[in-house]
Amino acid sequence: MNITVTETAEDYLVELLSKQDVEGMAVRMFVTQPGTSYAETCLAYCRPDEIIEDDEIMELTKLRFYVEKNSVPYLDEAHVDFSKDRMGGQLTIKAPNAKVPKVSADSPIAEQINYILYSDINPGLSSHGGEVKLIEVVEEEQGHIAILQFGGGCQGCSAVDMTLKDGVEATLVERIADLVGVRDVTDHSVRENAYYK
Known part of the structure; x- marks a missing residue:
């Protein structure tokens, strides 16, 4: 799984999770309507009871990501970043393959x-x-x-x-x-x- 989460994004997400008051809280990453022009890449809170068995796990230094199995090919080369500004900052997710995953002659x-x-x-x-x-x-x-x-x-x-x-x-x-x-x-x-x- 080739997903990059910058250190600033990881710190920002850890801070958000710390405010949730739930032990073992993590982040879920997925794509809605993957492979279409309407695809949206999403991050959501993931409580321990919301973990799905076939989620792919991505361990970061301070945080765990659960990636929805069907979304994995669409999240290849995804980049999650947080940039601070005067208003606080902005979390950005770029997923160049969300609308169209990379394909090969072996793909369906x-x-x-x-x-x-x-x-x-x-x-x-x-x-x-x-x-x-x-x-x-x-x-x-x-x-x-x-x-x-x-x-x-x-x-x-x-x-x-x-x-x-x-x-x-x-x-x-x-x-x-x-x-x-x-x-x-x-x-x-x-x-x-x-x-x-």
Whole structure:
């Protein structure tokens, strides 16, 4: 587990825990909605009776972190820091892989697709106010098909077929060995926000 907690952050958290008046209080770290654009990295108090059996434990010098098992890949390279200022200070958590974990050819196919969508494809679509997300992966005779849904400026856009075939499908099929195609399940009759009408 590659999570960095600076000394100032550890001291700040120890001070917070000391005010809780509960013996053995620790910190739980987790990601809500991991692997999505809505992912949030969270720290919470963790009383001894709230420890979950499969939590991963990270022992710091003065403090123990319990890391939710499902969040571990999304917290790789996370950095927790506390910087003092005139108002007291601010705790910051940076988790570059919370929205999209690092993936490899061994990762589940859905994670590989999401990684490419969020790191390579959506940044380009966002200039048109659009996005594409994975709904599911289905296995058909010829191989895996990614079921995708467009949103924002891509929904109802007259250029979406070109974007789907020449952009999204070409990129995904080229980079993911087991993927043979994509299918769009977007209702393109909704055209209010379309980039090209």
